[in-house]
Amino acid sequence: MALTSSPEQPQPLRTILAATKSWVERLGSVWVAGQLLELKRRSGAATHFLTLRDALAEVSVTLTASTGVLDAAGPIAEGMEVVALVRPTVWSRNGSLTFECGDLRASGEGRLLAQIERRKRMLQAEGLFDRARKQALPFLPRAIGLITGEGSAAERDVLQVARGRWPAVRFVVKHALMQGPSCVEQVRDALTALDRDPDVEVIVIARGGGSLQELLPFSDESLARAVFASRTPVVSAIGHEPDTPILDLVADIRAATPTDAAKRIVPDVADERARVTQAGQRVRAAMLRLLDRETQFLATVRSRPVLADPLGPVAVQAGQVAELRARAERAIRGRLREEASWVEHALGRVRALSPRATLLRGYAIVSTDAGEPVDSTTIVTTGDTVVTMLADGLFRAEVTEVESRRESDD
Known part of the structure; x- marks a missing residue:
């Protein structure tokens, strides 16, 4: 209005x-x-x-x-x-x-991206993207499994680059549709077959770039779970650098392109030869440095007085031992002379006090037959037997007469 x-x-x-x-x-x-x-x-x-x-x-x-x-x-x-x-x-x-x-x-594509994002979150919550569960690639695999489209540029890039880096590399190729309704099933079946092959030690899933719809099979949940369950390490080489399907996240290694995948799975023989040469040169240089250091050490040791004249210290010690021995002998002989002199003096004193010395001067010791000393005429009587001890023996005699002396008679 x-x-x-x-x-x-x-x-x-x-x-x-x-x-x-x-x-x-x-x-x-x-x-x-x-x-x-x-x-x-x-x-x-x-x-x-x-x-x-x-x-x-x-x-x-x-x-x-x-x-x-x-x-x-x-x-x-x-x-x-x-x-x-x-x-x-x-x-x-x-x-x-x-x-x-x-x-x-x-x-449109936004809806597809939203679905893929929800799927990523679900699989991430289950741990399918966990780095701790990623498998390391072997240095030089016995055989490499390759899943790609037949006659595709991705197949050519992987084979040529890998063989150019390591001519003896061996591939087991499984062809599969890399887009469309049958893509997921064929890629999954090829992955299962290669995973069962005991010679295959790494598997590469390779495809060139494409639109979001063309790369949609590589964000399939069943394929992601099959890659996660694989016992063989899996390398994802889907699309180009900006493309990031779920397969890239669940695979053990994500390669930016098929060419990058070939560089990751085999070493470069020229680089390895150069590394071996460099390692040999480093080992040789280290050994020469070690020998030079040890030679200098031996020269320093040989220049020391103890090695210049090895018997010198022994001679010094031998002289000291001889001197000490001579001093010990002199001390012992002096002590022996002192002890011998003391023994002679003691022997003289003992001999001076010995009754035998008195007997040698013509005295005798008289005792009764019972062994009592006779030091007075009052002890014996006529007819008693006395024992007379001389310096060279003793004899027994019978008392025939006892004559006492008075003190005044002295």
Whole structure:
């Protein structure tokens, strides 16, 4: 309904804004498609701003969305194709036109990317991307399993580069469709067959670049689980550097290209020869340094006095021993002379006090037959037997007469 107005009777601004707001909001909510050009998600805020652009025309609008709407939309990023349920409205404060987003969903490639992202999160939560579970590649595998398209550029790149680096390398090639509905099943069957081959020590899954839809089989959940369950290390060489299917994340090694995969699975014979040569040179240099150091050490040891004249210290010690021996002999002889002199003196004193010395001078010792000494005439009587001891023996005699002397008779 048109509002009447004139310069004399203008309408209040609030009335015009209210009418405009009412007219705009009659459109209600509508689903629109576009490309997410900008996403400003403010930490801690309840409302966030998005810029949506038309895919064909230079037309863009700003949307407001709540935290709940963005969380429900799943993994979305700038540049994705999305569909949004928007409701146009007018802000009463400043009269600006804005669009409130009530629902947001990825579409087209964006929808595929969102599905792949959800699948990645699920597999990551199960530990399929855990680095601790990755297997190391052998230095020089006996045989290399290769899963790729028949006659593809990826097959040619892997074989030529690998054989150029190590001519004796052996491949077991399994051809499979690398896109389309049968891709997952054929790649999975080839992986199972190569994993059972005891000679195959590493498996390469190689394919050139392609669109998101063409590389979609390599983000299949069943294929990812088959690669994770493989006992043989798996190298993923799918697409080019920007391409990152789920296979790259679950494989033990991710190669940027098939050529890069060939460089990772076998060493370069020229580089290895150079390393062996360098190692030999380093060992030789180390041995020469060691020999030079030991030669200098031996020269230093030989220049010491103890080695210049090995018998010198022995001669010094022998002289000291001889001197000590002579001193000991002199001390012993002196001590023996002192002891001999003392013994002679003691022997003289003993001999002087010995009764035998008195007997030698002509004296005798007289005792009764019972052994009692006779030192007085009163002890014996006539007819008693006495024993007389001389210096050279003894004899027995019978007393025939006893004569006593008086002291005055002396």
